[in-house]
Amino acid sequence: MPEIIDLSQEIYEGMPVFKDLPQVKMRIHNSHEEWAGIRNREKRTPAVHKLELGEHTGTHVDAINHMAQQYEGQSIDKMPLSMFYTEGICLDFSHKKLAELIEPHEVELACKKANVEIKKGDTVLLYTDHYRKHFNKADWGNGPGISSETARWLGEQMISAFGVETMSPGVRKVSNKEVHLVCGELGFTHYENMINLHQLIGRGRFRFIAFPLKIRGGTGSPVRAVAVFE
Numbered sequence: 001m002p003e004i005i006d007l008s009q010e011i012y013e014g015m016p017v018f019k020d021l022p023q024v025k026m027r028i029h030n031s032h033e034e035w036a037g038i039r040n041r042e043k044r045t046p047a048v049h050k051l052e053l054g055e056h057t058g059t060h061v062d063a064i065n066h067m068a069q070q071y072e073g074q075s076i077d078k079m080p081l082s083m084f085y086t087e088g089i090c091l092d093f094s095h096k097k098l099a100e101l102i103e104p105h106e107v108e109l110a111c112k113k114a115n116v117e118i119k120k121g122d123t124v125l126l127y128t129d130h131y132r133k134h135f136n137k138a139d140w141g142n143g144p145g146i147s148s149e150t151a152r153w154l155g156e157q158m159i160s161a162f163g164v165e166t167m168s169p170g171v172r173k174v175s176n177k178e179v180h181l182v183c184g185e186l187g188f189t190h191y192e193n194m195i196n197l198h199q200l201i202g203r204g205r206f207r208f209i210a211f212p213l214k215i216r217g218g219t220g221s222p223v224r225a226v227a228v229f230e
Helices: 104-114 130-134 148-156 176-186
Strands: 003-006 025-031 046-052 060-062 085-092 123-127 161-164 189-192 206-209 220-222 226-229
Touching: 085 104, 104 148, 148 176, 176 189
Parallel strands: 085 123, 123 161, 161 189
Antiparallel strands: 003 226, 025 046, 060 189, 060 220, 085 206, 206 226
């Protein structure tokens, strides 16, 4: 039996979202009591919820059209499904401090320490332990991230994507905008708000799966990201 490790946050009303993105709202739209015609009901048992949320809520993937204006048209529904069904590796950067950059030579060193190599088409996950330390706390939006040089180096390895535990792939107001631009230029993407990456450290390669919703014209989508060990 394969071992499947869930890498995705729960989606719920009141969860933290990036900056000025839409807040999550969740309401009971239809109840079983209403469908059964029960009057003077003491409770409403949910049969259908109404959700209001942004495309970039919780654990999600960015579409290429999110990266910059010039990539208009390269929406999530047009990205090849092979980008979301890949081999994966996870590298240990749990020593990095708040707002600290991860540089290319550090990625190479982490690969050597883990005895893994980055291959064409891989998804590279970056474990910083930021989720377990800071989720929904004062420094949740102040995590470490990659530099623009690291984004370019990863793109030159022809990966499909990389993934982080933080709300942004780069450090806010330092490298985040540039990281997005590099992803658009080189045609790869990234996942944000991942969890349970500590369970992947030291275990080598795995199957990574994180299919997005097929949102017409979408700039991204929540995903149910998993790592599968056969």
